[in-house]
Amino acid sequence: xxxxxxxxxxxxxxxxxxxxxxxxxxxxxxxxxxxxxxxxxxxxxxxxxxxxxxxxxxxxxxxxxxxxxxxxxxxxxxxxxxxxxxxxxxxxxxxxxxxxxxxxxxxxxxxxxxxxxxxxxxxxxxxxxxxxxxxxxxxxxxxxxxxxxx
Numbered sequence: 001x002x003x004x005x006x007x008x009x010x011x012x013x014x015x016x017x018x019x020x021x022x023x024x025x026x027x028x029x030x031x032x033x034x035x036x037x038x039x040x041x042x043x044x045x046x047x048x049x050x051x052x053x054x055x056x057x058x059x060x061x062x063x064x065x066x067x068x069x070x071x072x073x074x075x076x077x078x079x080x081x082x083x084x085x086x087x088x089x090x091x092x093x094x095x096x097x098x099x100x101x102x103x104x105x106x107x108x109x110x111x112x113x114x115x116x117x118x119x120x121x122x123x124x125x126x127x128x129x130x131x132x133x134x135x136x137x138x139x140x141x142x143x144x145x146x147x148x149x150x
Contacts, residue, residue, distance in 0.1 A: 015098045017063045018072075020053070023096045025105060027112070028087040028124035035088060037119055039079045045111040046077030046094040049104060057095055087124035 015021075029038050054075045061072040077094040092112075096104050116123065 017067050018057070018060045019098045020057050020060070020095050021098060021101070022093055023101055023105065024094075025092045025109060025112070027090045027092070028084075029090055030087055030122070030124045033121050033124075034119070035081075035090075038090060038116070038121060039081075041112055041115040041119070042079050042090060042092040043077050045108045045115065046092055048111065049108050050077065050094050050096070053097055054095060086126060 025042070027038070027042065029035060057072075057075045061075075065071050075095045077092060080091045080093065082089040082091065092108075094108070
């Protein structure tokens with residue numbers, strides 16, 4: 001943070017009283033896939049990797065209420081759905097410690113991909129299926145460099 005910001009406007013260090021942030025992982029899923037199964041995979045992966053510090057977050061939330069007057073109560077991972085014209089975007093929101101977020105997201109992502117593989121569910125992408133091709137004829141005389149048969 002630059003010094004100019006320190007003197008222009010108030011700066012708050014919310015992580016002093018609450019050393020956690022909410023982070024997200026977005027996952028595009030095809031509409032025809034088992035959406036409920038994917039949602040459960042996301043929640044289970046996040047719960048497995050965040051369980052160790054959710055109880056600490058609850059302790060720190062009391063301090064947040066005392067200092068800022070803000071009550072926080074829902075520290076469980078949650079999935080939000082967003083409709084797009086190509087796929088359903090599932091966004092996993094979870095509590096993460098201020099430090100080590102990259103490693104946490106890596107671990108959760110790996111578990112999600114493993115679960116998707118086990119269920120035979122692919123991540124949606126903007127790919128296109130070619131549904132029709134013109135007929136292709138190959139004859140024995142159509143060799144490379146050979147003159148056409150007369």
